[in-house]
Amino acid sequence: MLRVAVPNKGALSESATTMLREAGYSLRLNSKRLVHRDVENDIEFFYLRPRDIATYIGRGILDIGITGRDLLLESESEAEEILQLGFGRSAFHYAGEAGVYSDPAELAGKTIATSYPVLVEQDLARRGIDATTVKLDGAVEVSIELGVADAIADVVETGTTLRMAGLETFGDPILVSEGVLVARSGFDKPGADVFLRRVQSVMVARSYVLIDYDIHRDHLAEAMAVTPGYESPTVSQLNDPEWCAVRSMVEAKDSHRIMDRLYSAGARAILVTAIDACRM
Missing domain, CATH: 3.40.190.10 (Periplasmic binding protein-like II)
Incomplete structure (x- = not known):
């Protein structure tokens, strides 16, 4: 069972809890509980002082932890940063x-x-x-x-x-x-790759949105240059053979600017949808 350290209080705790819930994990309901086991996902969460988490990870007592970069470096432990989490800056x-x-x-x-x-x-x-x-x-x-x-x-x-x-x-x-995910150097344990992938997917889901629009075939290349997608956009034929429907992932922070550019390129029925979960 994967053993994960989570901040027990403060801003880091709130943000970490939200991220883990979005990643599909069950967490403690009572703030006085120090340990919570998510049996379905084969993972155990330990609620600790943020300042102590890197020490537990560095000594190999726990597998992965969420703490601040400042607290990690202050600890001088053998734990190391493996992922920036984008909160608690x-x-x-x-x-x-x-x-x-x-x-x-x-x-x-x-x-x-x-x-x-x-x-x-x-x-x-x-x-x-x-x-x-x-x-x-x-x-x-x-x-x-x-x-x-x-x-x-x-x-x-x-x-x-x-x-x-x-x-x-x-x-x-x-x-x-900022908040970071930490582990020991060379750490490898069953389930850790799934945990890391889930957390990364939450970060992608928060940063991107889906954009859908209709575009005349004459302007398809121009529109696709605006929305190249995470890998490549999805293009579907509409009932009218002169028109296509396009779906693509774009960065959320740029969504309004991209809609403006698409409209100028001739796109219509432009819709933006939030991403609740994903795997990349």
Whole structure:
């Protein structure tokens, strides 16, 4: 039975749960349950702190897990990223009192509070900056006001919390993170390929739509150039031999622009349909 680690709370948990349900798996109904077994799909889900998941995977205790890239790298485990999941995007930044810092080089000789000391120390080493890190488990924004640190390094999503504390980011991001699927290097277990394929299919279904339209044969080549499809469009003969029906997959974000181009090319009865599930 495949053993999968899932974040037990927070934004990563919500997004991971939605994705797994869309992939056809049954999940826990009670948030207090730490283990759920989906017998029909021969898979077992373990609900763990996102920060701990890479450690369980790296030690081979569990097979596959969903966590953040920042948490994976901070863990220094033997787990590795195998798939970007497209949710939970954030940036890891240095921040300080507004107007005080403009470049990370100014952190030389300073103290930096963070929940990610490994990432910060690695970044400081890359930049050749000699600074001290203080590890805090949360609410690092208040550490400057309390005199614990001169600056902080933290995950920033909207920046609202920083602004409320009178802080601002400076310099390029230390790391851009998102939810990722992780496994041990060289991992191979029955059922893992099916799980990976299902997750990938959800991502495709979210990113693409089906577009159907009618087009006169004289303009078919022009329309097909607009909608080349995932591999190739489906073309069917209509009752009127001068007209064809075309079905193709297109990226959802471009669907309206593509409809405009098709209409200009002579297409009519243009319909767009969401994809609930697929296998590519």
